[in-house]
Amino acid sequence: MYLSLLRFTFKVYERLLAMIFAIEEIQWDQKLLPNITLGYVIYDSCTTAAGVLEGTMRLLTGQRKAIPNYHCNTFSSAVAVIGETFSSTSIPMARLLGLYKFPQISYGATVTILSDKTQFPSFLRTFPSGLYQSIGIAHLVLYFGWAWVGLLSDSSDYGLQGSLTVKDELVKAGACIAFSETIPAVYSEMKILSISETIRKSSANVIVIYSIDTDVYPVMEMIARNNVTGKVWVASNDWAQSYLFAKNEFLRTLQGTFGIVVRRGNIPGFNEFIYRLNPYINPDDVFLKIFWELVFDCKLQIVDNINKNLTKESKICKGDEKLEGMKMDFFKLADLRTTYNVYNALYAVAHALHDMISCRHGEGPFMNNTCAVLQNFEPWQLLHYIRNTHFMNKNGEEVFFDVHGDPPALFGIVNWQVTPENTFWYPEVGRFESSADNQKLAVDVPAILWNKGHGKIPQSVCSESCSAGYRKAPQTGQPVCCFSCVMCFQGEISNQTDSIACMKCPKDGWPNERQDKCIKKVIEFLSYEEPLGITLTTVSIFLVMATSVILTIFLKSHHTPVVKANNQELSYMLLLSLMLCFLCSLIFIGHPRHVTCMFRQVAFGIIFTLSISCVLAKTIVVVIAFNANKPNSNLRKYSGPRLPKILVMLCTMFQVIICISWLIVSPPFQDENTTSITGRIIIECNEGLPVAFWCMLFYMGLLATVSLIVAFLSRNLPDSFNEAKFITFSMLVFISVWMSFIPAYLSTQGKHMVVVEIFAIVSSGAGLLLCIFLPKCYIILLRPHMNTKEYLMGKGVFKNEKY
Known part of the structure; x- marks a missing residue:
């Protein structure tokens, strides 16, 4: 007894005094237990299972000698057991008392298994279950964003189960365990040194220690000796305010430690009771x-x-x-926690007895609505009332037990801070409340003193956070908290730190340079408002007007030989078709619509085919006209006006058939191209069936090639009947433009493809207009003397005479 008290004198005696004070206070309360005297018997367990079992058996037997299954009514009138402090000694005690349904209220045992009413039917406690303490520790770690955590526990059920729950909660929330070590039950210097080295070398700056103070002391002593600093220690309740570490050697190492402790309470009148001791x-x-x-x-x-x-x-x-006026550092009268639980445990028994004696006959909770008799009641009857007790203590706090025999889970969070006297004090910097379906954590961050005196929250991560625009890529063989930061792929963003995956921007969006948000894509098409669109529109309109002027000149001079030569009707038709060619280029400019997409290529193909057919017909007319004048020529029967018309109609109809088939099988349509150019939406026309487009161009090229060959072969015919040279040159321009168009068209994207096609239409049409009709306009307007039948018939002679 004496040695035990020397070891635990102050904290054990403080709790013992709280029990005696509560009993005396209850005795003076005439409303709670009138005419009933409470007594107490104290047994020292020496914190061993054997001591606990021996004391429990003596209590149950009622004699100094422990006799199983024997009860002496004369000497034993115990109704409940207050204790034990530790989980390791509470478990064997609870198993034994549970056999007799004898009420037991612990004020310090925390191990979760004691909440199992199947194994421990008569066990209750005023100290919250270790499950909620572990949840509180996990919430505290996660509150500061610590994702790389070390675990250290003692080898008892308290340490192993508590640390396992902390691990499960952290892993469930996405954190990782850097290491997990167990302090041996039997002291081993080699193992202690190994644990110290693991902690020193680990990159984890936060270490959770689930242990009692005596077990963790050798480890902390070794760590302090090795001058390991900069770590944040998170202590479980059993060493969160231990006097063992109030030494200079631990000040640097343990400064800033967090401890989760049972809620603090006040016992009115307790100080005065202590001062009266003598x-x-x-x-x-x-x-x-x-x-x-x-x-x-x-x-x-x-x-x-x-x-x-x-x-x-x-x-x-x-x-x-x-005692009054002394500085009693050995008692924590301003910080009563476990002692406060002792006080509440005594009052729980008193209120249960009060409820039992207040039972009215016929309204009792037992068989046939009977009540328990105070002079002769069974332990299980009082147990029923203790389980269901619910009262307000003198601090105005509710005291009750849930279905597992556990109290409300209320914890304080203390921070180890060094005083000017070079010792620790433990200000409360937060609170944690927990229930089966709700957890609430509040932390006063400015009140915290961190290790090394830093005011900034330390970091404890395996890998630095990935900023927005990057995603986490796991490292092979490493926990999920160890990762590399990889930039999102093109077209994807991440708008928060530590993103697991990048997300694609919507169809009309595109990532900014940092790839942390989507911005609206620029919509692109060849519009009438931009300089390029204005230029092409102006050129096209100018050429339409120029063609109209030429057509007007030809109409006014329709009776002249120059206009009549080579079939004036074909000339009119060619001029009209060129005018339509220039106008059809305007369909390519502006916002593409479904209708314009369907008809712009078709209109261009048919009109241009008509133009080339007219050129081909004019060339053939020249050849037939020259050869028909030869004696016995078979071509004379084709020299009439019907052949050119039939030829133009047949050539054009074949192109019409190609275009109609195209529109029936797979017509062009408006499309939004979001992939060709980064950050832009190209509003364009999808050709639908590209083969049809290239067939149309191939047919036009075939007609142009035939016209070029025929014109080239007839270039040496007499000038009076012949414009083959001009047609040859115009076809060379036409074919050169469209041969250049193909590679240029295939190598461009977006609106520039449209620009290339418009340029080809305008330039090739202008080539036909200028090469074929400009020389004739020159004669009609500037050389009228050459526009006579006589000149045409004797051109060479007249010319030599004049010049």
Whole structure:
């Protein structure tokens, strides 16, 4: 007993005094338990399973000697057990008491398995289950964004189960465990050194330690000796405020440590009760004697087994020493936590007894609505009332037990800070409340003092965060928290840090340069408002007007030989078709629509075919006209006006058939091209059936080639009947333009494809207009003397005479 008290004197005695104070307070409360006297028996378990079981058996037996299944009513009137402190000793005690349904209320055991009412039917506690403590630790770690965490636990059920729950909660939330170590139950210097080295070398800056203070002390001593600093330690309740670490050697190492502790409470009148203590007033209190001598550093002159031998050097207690006014650092009267649980446990039993004696006959909770009899009740009957007790204590807090025998899970979060006196104090910097379906964490971050005195929240990650515009790429063989940052692919963005995957922009959007947001794509088409569109429109209209002027000149001079030569009707038709060619180029400009897409290529193909057919017909007319004048020529029968018309109609009709088939099988349509040019939506016409487009161009090229060959072969015919030279040159221009068009068209995108095609239409049409009709206009307007029948018939002679 004495050795045990020397080890635990202050914190154990503080709880013992709280129990005695609560019993005395209850005795004075005439409303709670009137005419009932409460007593108590104290057993020292020495924190061993054997000590716990022996004390429990003595309590149940009612005698000094433990006899199983024996109960002496004369000596034992115990109704409930308050204790034990530790989970390791509470479990065997709860198993034994559970056999008899004997109420047990622990004020310190936290292991989760004790909530199992199948195994421990009579166990209750005023200290929250370790499950909620572990959840609170995990929430605290995640609150600061620490995703790379080390775990250290002792080898008891308390440490192993608690750390496992913390691990599960962290992994579930996406954090990773850098390492997980267990402190051996039997001291091993080699294992302690290994754990210390693991912590020192680890890149994890946050270490969660789920252990009792005596087990973790050797590890922290080794770490302090190795001068390991900069780590953030998160302590479970059992060492969150331990006096063992209040030494200079731990100040640098443990500064900034977080501890999750049971909620703090106030016991009204408890301070005054302690101040009234005096060993001379209570001579039978052996605990008070030891406490008094330790506090005042003197020896009591009370003859007993403890200090019957006084030496001459012994300082004798005078008996008038006063506790009031002393700086009692050995008691944490302003920070009552586990002691507060002892106080509530006593009141839970008292209120259960009050409810039991208040039972009315016929309204009881037991068989046939009976009530328990105070003078002769069974332990399970009182257990029923304790389970269902629900009252407000003197602090105005609710005290009750849930279906698992657990109290409300209320925790405080303390921060280890160094005082000017080079010791630790533990200000509360947060609170955590938890239930089966709700967790609430509140932290006062400015009040926190971090390790090394930094005011900034330390980081603990395996890999630095990926900024927006990047995604996380896992590293082979590493936890998910260890990753590389990879830029999103083209067309994708990530708009938050640590994105697992990039997302595609909508069809009308495109990533900005940083690839962290989508911006609206620029819509592109050849419009009438832009300079290029204005230029092409102006040129096309100018050529239409120029063609109209030429047609007007020809109409006014229709009776002249120059106009009549080579079939004036074909000339009119060619001029009209060229005018339509220039006008059809305007369909390619502006916002493409479904209708314009369907007809612009068709209109261009048919009209241009008509133009080339007219040129071909004019060339053949020249050949036939020259050869028909020869004697016995078979071509004379084709020299009439019908052949050119039939030829133009047949050549054009074949192109019409190609275009109509194109429109029936797969017509062109408006399309939005979002892939060809980065960051742009090209509004264009999809040709539908590209083969039909190229067939149309091939047919036009075939007619132009035939016209070129025929014109070239007839270039040496007499000038009076012949414009073959001009046709040859015009066909060379035409074919050159369209041969250049093909590679240029295939190598461009967007509106520039349209520009290339318009340029080919305009330039080739202008080539036909200028090469064929400009020389004739020159004669009609500037050389009227050459526009006579006589000149044409004797052109060479007349010319030589004049010049």
